[in-house]
Amino acid sequence: MIVEDDPAVRTVVGDHLRAAGHRVEPFAAGDAAWEAMRTRLPDVIVLDRMxxxxxxxxxxxxxxxxxxxxxxxxxxxxxxxxxxxxxxxGADDYLPKPxxxxxxxxxxxxxLRRRLPDAAPVAFTAGAFRVDPAHRRLRIGDREIALTSREYELFLFLLGREGQVVRRDEILREVWGWSEGDASTVTVHVRRLREKIEPDPTTPRFLRTEWGAGYRLETGDAASTRRAQPPQTARPTPPSRSSGPTC
Structure with a gap:
């Protein structure tokens, strides 16, 4: 779904994505897009802010x-x-014009690759967390945690490196697929993830900041060293900054 009030941008983006094999539904206004989504959700949304x-x-x-x-x-x-x-x-990604x-x-x-995986791996437990990759769900006890796609990928990435300090530039490269970019993107998503998984986000128990170094995830199951590992997610192809027309 493309929600963009500039007809030139809407047309050029739609034509390019259709040529790449995607089905595109364009909308010129936010209210019309919302009405359409109340009956059927797209696989991914391109959204203008204004x-x-x-x-x-x-x-x-x-x-x-x-x-x-x-x-x-x-x-x-x-x-x-x-x-x-x-x-x-709540956006997962942000691309400024031009x-x-x-x-x-x-x-x-x-x-889309992260949203529509090729296989459906089995659910597994990691300390206080229950991860269901087939349905992209996360639970703590009886409580299901509502994560966005990016927050879910961030959690899985940190879980795969549990106990290790991971730098923001490494997270940006491995989760976002960006070789360079604004590291504040990571800071915002870590804060949002922490607000959802922590009993008290001001005093993190699971997702901790190592000042000047990065972030460390601890699931609360340090005694278990051989529990099931999370599935390895495909690393996104880093966007090319030199190829293709601009809009």
């Missing part, structure tokens, strides 16, 4: 209330503060 009648930020918040469908914000608001705002509203059509395509396909 939309008529219903803003992209509000639409993103509404979608997050019903689904973890991946959302990529595509907008002229490209400062660091704007990117952080978009991520805090942008490369090829980069947009690669980022969307990376989101």
């Amino acid at each position: 939309l008529p009648r219903l803003s992209g930020d509000e639409l993103c918040r509404r979608v997050r209330g019903i689904s973890d469908v991946p959302i990529l914000m595509l907008t002229a608001l490209g400062t660091v503060d704007h990117r952080i705002e978009g991520l805090e509203h 942008f490369s059509l090829r980069e947009l395509q690669l980022r969307l396909e990376a989101l």
